[in-house]
Amino acid sequence: MIDTFAFLSLNPASIHFVKNTMTIRLTTLLLLLSTLVLGQQKIAFDPKKSATSTVQYQTVDLVFKVTNVSTDNPFDLTFGAIFTDNNKKTLSIPGFYNGQNEYVIRLCPEKTGIYSYQTFAGLSSLSGLRGSIQVGKNTNPDIHGAVTVASEAPQKFVYQDGQPYFALAFELDWLFALDINDKNGLPKTTEIIQSVKENGFNQVVMNVYAHDVSWKVADNVPAQYNYKKPPYTVFKGTNEQPDFSQLNVPFFQHLDRVIQHLHERGIVAHLMIYVWNKKVNWPQMYSAEDNRYFDYIIKRYQAYPNIIWDVSKEALDYGRCDIPYINERIEHIRRLDAYKHLVTVHDYEYCSREPDKIDFISIQNWRSDLYSLTLEAYQRHPNKPVMNIEHGGYEEGPYSSFTGNYINPEVCLERNYACIFAGVYSCYYWQNTSWDIVIHDALSPKQTFPKPRFDYYKHLQTLFSRYNFNTLNPYKPKLTTNGRLGNDNLSSSGYPLTDDKGLYLYFVPGDNYNTNVVIPKPVSGKIEASWFNIFTGETHSEAPSDWYIFKSYQSPWKGQSAVLILGGK
Numbered sequence: 001m002i003d004t005f006a007f008l009s010l011n012p013a014s015i016h017f018v019k020n021t022m023t024i025r026l027t028t029l030l031l032l033l034s035t036l037v038l039g040q041q042k043i044a045f046d047p048k049k050s051a052t053s054t055v056q057y058q059t060v061d062l063v064f065k066v067t068n069v070s071t072d073n074p075f076d077l078t079f080g081a082i083f084t085d086n087n088k089k090t091l092s093i094p095g096f097y098n099g100q101n102e103y104v105i106r107l108c109p110e111k112t113g114i115y116s117y118q119t120f121a122g123l124s125s126l127s128g129l130r131g132s133i134q135v136g137k138n139t140n141p142d143i144h145g146a147v148t149v150a151s152e153a154p155q156k157f158v159y160q161d162g163q164p165y166f167a168l169a170f171e172l173d174w175l176f177a178l179d180i181n182d183k184n185g186l187p188k189t190t191e192i193i194q195s196v197k198e199n200g201f202n203q204v205v206m207n208v209y210a211h212d213v214s215w216k217v218a219d220n221v222p223a224q225y226n227y228k229k230p231p232y233t234v235f236k237g238t239n240e241q242p243d244f245s246q247l248n249v250p251f252f253q254h255l256d257r258v259i260q261h262l263h264e265r266g267i268v269a270h271l272m273i274y275v276w277n278k279k280v281n282w283p284q285m286y287s288a289e290d291n292r293y294f295d296y297i298i299k300r301y302q303a304y305p306n307i308i309w310d311v312s313k314e315a316l317d318y319g320r321c322d323i324p325y326i327n328e329r330i331e332h333i334r335r336l337d338a339y340k341h342l343v344t345v346h347d348y349e350y351c352s353r354e355p356d357k358i359d360f361i362s363i364q365n366w367r368s369d370l371y372s373l374t375l376e377a378y379q380r381h382p383n384k385p386v387m388n389i390e391h392g393g394y395e396e397g398p399y400s401s402f403t404g405n406y407i408n409p410e411v412c413l414e415r416n417y418a419c420i421f422a423g424v425y426s427c428y429y430w431q432n433t434s435w436d437i438v439i440h441d442a443l444s445p446k447q448t449f450p451k452p453r454f455d456y457y458k459h460l461q462t463l464f465s466r467y468n469f470n471t472l473n474p475y476k477p478k479l480t481t482n483g484r485l486g487n488d489n490l491s492s493s494g495y496p497l498t499d500d501k502g503l504y505l506y507f508v509p510g511d512n513y514n515t516n517v518v519i520p521k522p523v524s525g526k527i528e529a530s531w532f533n534i535f536t537g538e539t540h541s542e543a544p545s546d547w548y549i550f551k552s553y554q555s556p557w558k559g560q561s562a563v564l565i566l567g568g569k
Contacts (some may be wrong), residue, residue, distance in 0.1 A: 056112060056138035057145045057160070059260065059303045062105040064126060069101060075247060075292055078122040081105045081129075086113035093338045095119075096299040099249035106303035108339065109135040110145065110160065142266030146305045146341060149359060154383045155423065156470040157360075160305070164470040167387065168461055169203040169270060169427035170196050171434040173210050173278070173313075177227040178440060180254045186261055188440040192433065193265055195443050199454035200461025203268040205389065205427055207313065208255070208297060209234045210278035213435050218399040221437050225399075228436035234293060239281050244289035247296055256300075263306045272346060273297050273329075274312035276320040285325055294329060298336040308342045309333055310362070315347035326350055330357050346389055348377075360385040363424075366392025366405050370415055371495055374422035375476055386424040391415045397432030397439070398449035407431070409453040410535065414509070414561050416460065417534060421495035421507040423474040428457060459537035463563065467505060472497040492516040492550070494564065504566040514554040515564065521547050522568025531556055532563040 054060050062081070069077060079095035095105040103126060109115055112135050121127040138145075138161075145160025147167075157165040178188040196204065212228045229239075234251055236243040262269045273294060274282065283289035301307055311329045315321060326345055333343055342359040345351055351361045361381045365388055367373050377386050393412035394404040406412055412428070419426040430452045432439045442452055475496050477489045490496040494506040494515045502522060508515050529542040540556045547568060555562045 053134040053136050054109060055136045055140075056109055057140075057143050057305045058108065058138075059263070059305075060107045060109070060133065062107065062131075063098065064103045064105075064129075066101050066103065066123065066125060069097075069123065073245065073292075074101075075296065077103070079103050079105075079119070079126055080121075081117045081119045083107065083115045083117040085111055085115055091338050093303070094299045094336055095121075096296060097249070098253070106300070107133070108303040108305055109133065110339075111135065112137050140266075143263070143305070144266075146339060147268055147308060148342065149385060150470055153470050155378065155381075155385050155473075157385055157425070158470065164468055165202070165268075166461065166464045166469045167203050167268070167385075167425040168201050168457060169205050169387070169389070169425070170201040171205045171427055171429045172196075172438070173205075173207045173272075173275075173435050174227045174438050175204060175206045175258060176209060176251075176255055177230055178438060179257075180230075180232075180251070186257055188438075189258055189261055191444075192438065192440040192442075193261060193267065195454060197265050197267060198458070200458040201428065201454075202266065202461070203270050203308075203427075204262060205270040205272070205310075207272050207275050207278065209251075209280060210275055210436070211239045211281075212279040213402070214277055214279065215402050217401050217437065221399045225432070225437055225439045227438055233281065235283075235289075239279075242281050244283040244287075244293075247293065252296075252300060259301060259304050259306070263304055266306075268306045268308055269301075269304065270308045270310055271297075271301065272310040272313045274315075276312065276318040277314060282320075285321060286328070291332070294332055295336060298333055302337045302339050302341065305339075307339075308344065309337070311343070311345045313346045314364070315345050316349045317347065323350060323353060327354065327357060344387070352380075355381060355384065358384075360387060362387050362389045364388070364390040366390070371418040371422050374419050374424055375474055378423040378474060379476065387427065388419045388424050389427045390429070391419055391426060394429040394431050394434065395452055397430055397437075397442075397452060399432055399437055401431040401435055401437055403431070404429075409456065410561075413453065413456045413460075413534060416457070417507045417561065417563075418495065420460075420464075420469075421474060421497055421505075423472075423497070428454075430454075456535060459532075459534060462537060463532055463534075467503065467565070471499040472503075472505065473500070489518055491518060502568055504564075506564040506566075508555060508562055508564055510559050510561040512555070514552050516550045516552050517564075517566060518550060519547075519566065519568075524569050527551065527566055527568045529553060530565045532565060533557055534561055534563060 074097045080093055083091045093105055095103050098104045114132050114134050116132040119127055119129040144163045147157050147165050150156045150158040157167055159165050179186045233239040233242050234248055236246040236248055259269050311326055315326055330343055344358050344360050344362045346362050348363040351358060361384050363377050365373050370391060374388055392404045393406040393415045394402055395409050395412045396407040416426040475490050491506055492515060493512055494508040497505045504519055525547050526544045527547050528544050531540040553564055
């Protein structure tokens with residue numbers, strides 16, 4: 001039977017439990033919650049309190065304490081609730097076991113109004129509980145709901161509330177580890193995510209868990225920044241001796257805090273559920289233990305609006321699994337995820353063969369001719385967004401780690417621009433945050449090493465806050481520069497984006513002396529031109545000038561890559 005004790009966790013909500021005609025109102029104290037540290041905050045019910053409300057896109061935990069669980073494994077108990085909104089639309093949300101005889105149903109209301117619900121369970125005392133939650137309008141300017149694919153532009157992302165989402169990702173595989181031993185807060189996580197946020201990044205690519213890297217790392221990494229070989233795993237026991245039959249609930253309670261913090265900062269958690277090259281001891285594929293882990297991730301994290309599912313980093317690269325296995329894992333996601341979050345697989349070998357199974361394409365392209373090959377991928381998948389999740393650039397830091405092929409900060413930035421001007425999204429790597437070395441305070445004045453150039457990406461995000469990426473498309477040039485007639489090339493060199501309505505952006509590499517543009521004549525016969533410095537964010541405007549075919553433009557910053565912006569009326 002249910003104990004006469006219940007909790008509301010993480011976020012404010014109004015919850016009414018109804019059983020045998022008795023109603024208990026559980027109220028959150030908004031002022032109290034606002035002063036508490038991040039974490040699984042639990043508030044005992046008080047029937048004398050009046051109910052309060054939650055808002056759209058905020059996760060709410062309905063937590064039930066049971067006296068005992070009559071099952072061999074508490075993680076395997078069927079439990080969930082069916083929610084019904086004002087329009088009679090229903091949502092079936094699976095619950096999950098949270099340890100200590102607690103079961104949780106985690107809800108994220110997507111609409112305003114009243115949600116009523118009724119639980120179902122394989123345990124009679126958890127079944128048939130009814131209640132309702134009143135939901136107000138979201139007012140947080142950083143939160144826009146889940147990321148989806150734009151219906152009017154299927155190669156672009158958009159938030160649930162209709163705002164464009166220009167995805168600019170930052171790899172932080174070991175983010176789970178930074179504050180796992182700090183029960184009072186997330187100081188290291190907060191500091192690195194502040195650096196991520198203030199420099200324009202709006203997505204973190206992260207592992208649920210990773211253990212160690214397989215490449216040589218500098219041997220002088222300070223202990224406070226070295227997170228390799230954590231003495232825990234996602235299962236009970238250690239990575240060396242795991243108990244696959246039981247999940248490590250405290251680990252996931254901490255991961256809740258991390259995902260929630262990202263959500264509060266308006267940052268997407270691109271969550272890679274498996275990783276094969278980080279020395280994790282995984283259970284056998286398709287086994288009950290494997291299914292239990294995978295399904296638990298989907299049940300526990302689906303209510304966070306900022307989630308993107310990624311089945312596995314470099315899924316097919318290490319001989320661990322095959323395409324049928326990945327297909328079967330995706331079926332698990334589609335069956336369990338009530339919120340229908342986007343799904344991808346960090347492996348183009350998979351994405352190229354099974355594009356209909358996923359919501360966007362992930363590629364990994366390190367080639368010198370990055371732009372041309374990325375544009376080829378964009379054109380090959382006209383109905384899905386594409387992200388080059390690794391372009392081979394891993395910016396150097398004070399402690400050498402995986403170097404890829406490019407480590408210079410300026411070259412790494414230019415490769416991101418090459419991806420974006422080919423119409424796809426990109427991801428940034430710094431060697432001392434992407435893997436088991438995490439310098440959470442890299443931008444602190446106390447550091448004496450050269451700072452990573454996170455700031456370059458703030459300018460990139462600024463550029464596409466001015467010019468809506470969702471309205472821009474690349475153009476593939478002909479094999480030869482045209483004879484100054486027509487406009488199918490748009491320019492003699494550089495990489496163009498256009499909205500086909502008179503706006504043209506060109507990424508012009510630093511080795512260009514100038515570029516010649518070939519665009520339709522504006523009605524006014526005049527062209528307005530400006531330049532954007534990708535390294536400083538500085539802009540330079542030119543006086544309006546007469547249009548003519550093959551018009552020449554030269555960057556004001558000699559020898560530096562820049563963006564040329566043209567418009568005419």
